[in-house]
Amino acid sequence: MSLPRPVTDVLDTALDKVVPAGYSSIGPALRRRWWPADPPAGALTGRHVVVTGASRGLGLAAATELARLGATVHLLGRDQARLDQAAAGIRVAVPNADVLPETCDVSDLDDVRAYAARTVESVPRLHALVHNAGVMPPSRTESAQGHELTLATHVVGPLLLTELLRPALAAADDSRVLVMSSGGMYSAPLQASWAHDLQYREGTYRGIRAYARTKRLQVLLAEQLATRLAADGVVVHSMHPGWASTEGIAESMPGFNRVVRPILRDARSGADTLVWLTASPEATTSTGLFWADRRPRSTTYLPWSTEDPQLRRQVWDAVATMAGIEHAPA
Ligand SMILES: NC(=O)c1ccc[n+]([C@@H]2O[C@H](COP(=O)([O-])OP(=O)(O)OC[C@H]3O[C@@H](n4cnc5c(N)ncnc54)[C@H](OP(=O)(O)O)[C@@H]3O)[C@@H](O)[C@H]2O)c1
Incomplete structure (x- = not known):
């Protein structure tokens, strides 16, 4: 019925x-x-997609499905051996898969610059850039450039990578940038205190708090990038995957994982909206939206809540400065 x-x-x-x-x-x-309907078979044939955090979990599941749809998938992670293993697994699941395991630590801005320089040379047209890599360190950790690690991995590195791959994205038809945020961002509305403490130096550091804050910032990042890339014909969306069974969840939140394990989605189902937004033409009829289960969602739990535009601007400027890019959104 x-x-x-x-x-x-x-x-x-x-x-x-x-x-x-x-x-x-x-x-x-x-x-x-x-x-809405699944993308048609072969929807991504001849198209290149970069997926960060593709050595396991949701990134690996998404990369497998994108390869099944015909894409050449660039698998990014910090460790070549883990990426090679992931690529081998995809080739078993999808016999004709075209997958390229490539190391890039997205929290390290030097590594991002080096990776992007190689990629714009070898991939003139990029269909999609998927920012999926995620971390939840138990104590405050810093990236190679001294940025707090969740901020560097989820926000600053992805912003720089997007900026540097922009020419390849602009050269492709119907291209898109996708940001894997989390429903945890609903618990972390944008706070005035973040404008001067994005690096989370004040107060007691809690990994789950740092994670939720930077997942909120990813939603802001996608909205700002949507404006910035509109002139290039590139759309940008963020999303949450629901709760999915991955090694990341089991390691970072063992108590939560134990309680909810019977009802967790599998990784493929957690990656569904990401794959759908990467392959479906519907994703390009809008930009700057936040999605879950193939539908745009409110970015605040109470839909009538609003964010202070000046605070958004201050936070965006601070992040852009860290990434070393021009501040103007467009
Ligand atoms: N699972 C869930 O229920 C859930 C819920 C909400 C949101 N999410 C989000 O979904 C994404 C994937 O989560 P997951 O559960 O699949 O996590 P996961 O199992 O821990 O996988 C994380 C991936 O990110 C990679 N990674 C971490 N830091 C990196 C860096 N600096 N540079 C490049 N790659 C890096 C890891 O690879 P290496 O260690 O090999 O580098 C790994 O492939 C994350 O952004 C997470 O916040 C997941």
Whole structure:
């Protein structure tokens, strides 16, 4: 039985607000009855996609599905052996897969510059750049350039990588940048104190707090990049994957993982919206939106909450300065 659109709209939004229902495997099990169609077979044939954090978890699951859709997938991570193993696994799952394991530590701005310089030479047209790499260190750690590690990995490095790969993205038709945020960002609305303490030096450091803050900043990053890249015809979206069973979740949040394990999505289901946004033409009919389970969602838990535009600007300027790029959004 197919339900009328107004009914599925209400059901879908209610699932999102009742977090355990919408975020767990229950969410996609129900929503796939009404969500938009899968991308057609071969949708990405002849197209290059860069996926950061592709050695395991959601990045590996997404890379596998993108390869299945015909893409040449550049698998990025910090360790060549782990990437080679991931590539070998994809080639078993998808016999004709075209996958390129390439090291790049996205938290290290020198590494990002070196990787981008090689890539713009070898990949003149880039269909999609997927910022998926994620970390939740238990104590305050710094990147090679001295930035707090979640900020460097989730925000500063991705901003610089996007900027440097912009010519290749601009040269492709229907190109896109996708940012894997987290539903955890709902617990971290933009705070005035961040404008002077983005590096999380003040107060007691909590990894989960640093993670949620930088996942919020990723949503802001996607919105700002959407404006910045519009003139190049590149769309930018962020998303959350729900709760998915990965090594990252098991290592960073063992207690949570133990309790919710029976209802976690598998990694493929957690990567579904990312793959859909990478391959579907529907993703290019809008830009700067936040998605989950193939549908745009509010960026605040209460949809009428607003962010101070001046604070957004201050935070964006600070991040742009760290990445060493011009501040203007467009
Ligand atoms: N699983 C979930 O339920 C869930 C929920 C919300 C959001 N997310 C988000 O989804 C993304 C993937 O999560 P996951 O659960 O799949 O995590 P995961 O299993 O820990 O995988 C993280 C990936 O990121 C890579 N990585 C980490 N730091 C990197 C860096 N500096 N440069 C390049 N690669 C780096 C890791 O590879 P190497 O260690 O080999 O470098 C690994 O491939 C993250 O952004 C996470 O915040 C996940």
